[in-house]
Amino acid sequence: MSTPTPAADACIPSTLATVVRCLATTLRQHYGIDPLPVLQRVGIDPQIMHAPDARLPITSLSPLWLACVEVTGDANFGIRAVRYHHSANLYGMDLALYACATLGEAVQRHVQLVNLVSTVGQPSLMQDGAGDWRMEFRVNGAYMPTSFARDFYWHFHVRMFERLAGKPAATFLRRIDLARVGPADRQAWDALEVPIHFGQPLSAMVFHGGAWNLPLPGANPRLLAQVERPILQYLAQHGMPLPLSALRARLAEQLTVRASLDELAGTLGIAREQLDATLSQHGLSFAQLLDQTREAQALLLLRDPQWAMQQIAERIGFGSASSLIRAFRRWQGMTPLAFRKLHLKTQG
Numbered sequence: 001m002s003t004p005t006p007a008a009d010a011c012i013p014s015t016l017a018t019v020v021r022c023l024a025t026t027l028r029q030h031y032g033i034d035p036l037p038v039l040q041r042v043g044i045d046p047q048i049m050h051a052p053d054a055r056l057p058i059t060s061l062s063p064l065w066l067a068c069v070e071v072t073g074d075a076n077f078g079i080r081a082v083r084y085h086h087s088a089n090l091y092g093m094d095l096a097l098y099a100c101a102t103l104g105e106a107v108q109r110h111v112q113l114v115n116l117v118s119t120v121g122q123p124s125l126m127q128d129g130a131g132d133w134r135m136e137f138r139v140n141g142a143y144m145p146t147s148f149a150r151d152f153y154w155h156f157h158v159r160m161f162e163r164l165a166g167k168p169a170a171t172f173l174r175r176i177d178l179a180r181v182g183p184a185d186r187q188a189w190d191a192l193e194v195p196i197h198f199g200q201p202l203s204a205m206v207f208h209g210g211a212w213n214l215p216l217p218g219a220n221p222r223l224l225a226q227v228e229r230p231i232l233q234y235l236a237q238h239g240m241p242l243p244l245s246a247l248r249a250r251l252a253e254q255l256t257v258r259a260s261l262d263e264l265a266g267t268l269g270i271a272r273e274q275l276d277a278t279l280s281q282h283g284l285s286f287a288q289l290l291d292q293t294r295e296a297q298a299l300l301l302l303r304d305p306q307w308a309m310q311q312i313a314e315r316i317g318f319g320s321a322s323s324l325i326r327a328f329r330r331w332q333g334m335t336p337l338a339f340r341k342l343h344l345k346t347q348g
Contacts, residue, residue, distance in 0.1 A: 012057040013140050015118040019061065021049040022085040023068055030080055031072050038067050053234075058120050058143055065146045078148035079188045082155045093117060096231060098164055099224035103172060104212035106164050107135060112243030116231060120145055131209030132174050136202050147180055150203075154178065157205060158192050164216055169194045172211035177204045225249070229269055236274040241281040244289070251293045255317040261286045290317075295331045298324065302340045309336060 024035035024046075039046050042063040048054050069077045093113050100106040111123045121139045128134060137153075139145065145153075154176060158169050165172055175195040182198035183189065189196050232242050250267050251259060264286075265275040279286060294316045301312045313324035328336045 012059060013118070013120040013143065014055040014057045015061060015120055016116075017048045017051060017054040017056045019085070020044060020056065020064065022081055023064060024049060025084040026077070026081040027068060027072070029084065031074075033071055038071055039064070042067050058145060062143075062146050062149070065148045069148055075148075075183070076151070076185075076188050078146075078150070078152035079155050081152050082159055085152075085156060093231060094160065095227045096224060097160075098216070098218040099220040099227065100164075100216055101219045101221070102212070102216060103161070103165055103207070103214040104133070106161070106216060107133070107207065108245065109243065111135065112245065113231060113235075115240050116235060127209070128206075133207040133209065133212060134204045135207070136204040138202070150180060154203070154205075155188075155192070158194065164218070165211075165214060166217045167214075172208055172214060174206040174208050177202065177206065179203045233269050236268075236270040236278060239277070242268075242275075242278045244282060244284075244292075247278075247289060248293045248296060251290065252297050255294065255297065256315060259290055259317060291327075294318075294327065298328060298331070298336065299339070302336055303343055305340065305344065312336070 020039070024039065027033040027035040027038060036046055042060070044056070044060060044064060048056065065078070068081075069075065074080065093110075093116055096113065097106040097110055100109055108125060111125050114123060119140060121137050123135050123137050126134050126136070158173070158176070161172065162169050170193050173194045175197055176192070177197045177200040179200055179202060180198060186196075228246055232246055235242050247264070247268075251264055254263055254267065257263075261275060262272055265272045268275065276286075279289060284292075297316045298312060301307045301315060307315075309321040309324060313319070313321045316324070318324050318327070325335055328334070328339070332339055334342075
């Protein structure tokens with residue numbers, strides 16, 4: 001039986017082993033097939049389904065996907081499995097996305113946290129000339145996942161963002177580009193009610209630019225801070241870079257006191273060395289992170305005319321309004337007051 005061996009498989013893309021639970025549940029509940037013989041046939045220990053931190057290399061999971069399709073005779077097995085993949089299988093990441101304020105924030109956080117669940121591929125975000133946002137997907141390494149696993153990936157993401165937004169995908173997705181060839185039976189894809197373009201150079205979900213700031217019904221900053229903490233600890237323990245947005249959010253809470261690397265590491269519940277390592281992975285020093293966080297908070301507070309300059313200065317850790325003005329000239333090439341007037345003019 002295969003068991004996860006992180007050291008030996010460190011260079012091979014891997015996925016949380018909880019996906020095995022999803023495939024086993026699909027076999028049992030959707031097709032009435034006992035999954036244990038299927039798991040044993042491909043050399044996967046069924047006990048791994050109950051190990052939340054265990055990972056399996058894609059080289060072990062691909063034979064399982066193929067075996068599931070073989071025993072069910074269903075080329076759409078990957079699509080069927082989506083309904084059996086629950087948030088409990090995602091190490092809390094689904095809940096972290098649900099608590100985000102906007103759809104755009106959730107998509108950005110997903111891109112930053114995805115390696116928590118799988119290192120098979122890496123999505124990236126970019127905005128095109130029309131103002132739409134493309135979440136592109138590139139496979140890491142030379143080993144390609146099965147087409148059934150890739151079908152699962154895209155259908156899962158559409159349904160996940162529908163749950164987060166509380167709206168059908170057509171309200172926020174422009175289209176989906178897929179590198180795979182078009183299937184003989186498009187019924188399952190047409191059910192998404194989003195234009196699908198097959199045979200594209202790169203797979204991507206294209207979000208309407210106008211939907212990027214769509215408020216999410218589950219927005220809850222306090223809950224987000226709670227559920228994200230163990231996620232960040234997991235990433236740090238496994239040597240994966242922590243998302244800068246999460247670091248800035250925690251650091252923003254410390255600006256009124258003496259912010260430091262040690263204080264931030266303590267808030268995150270990770271070792272100072274782990275935080276230092278993740279900053280190095282991003283090519284940043286703590287001083288640069290602090291400066292970026294102050295700038296982001298200043299821009300946010302200046303949009304509200306009720307905040308006086310001295311109050312903003314104190315809120316972001318400066319002793320005087322003059323210190324804020326000097327820093328803001330360096331950040332934006334203008335005074336804070338000029339920025340506020342410009343913002344209010346554009347809003348009016």
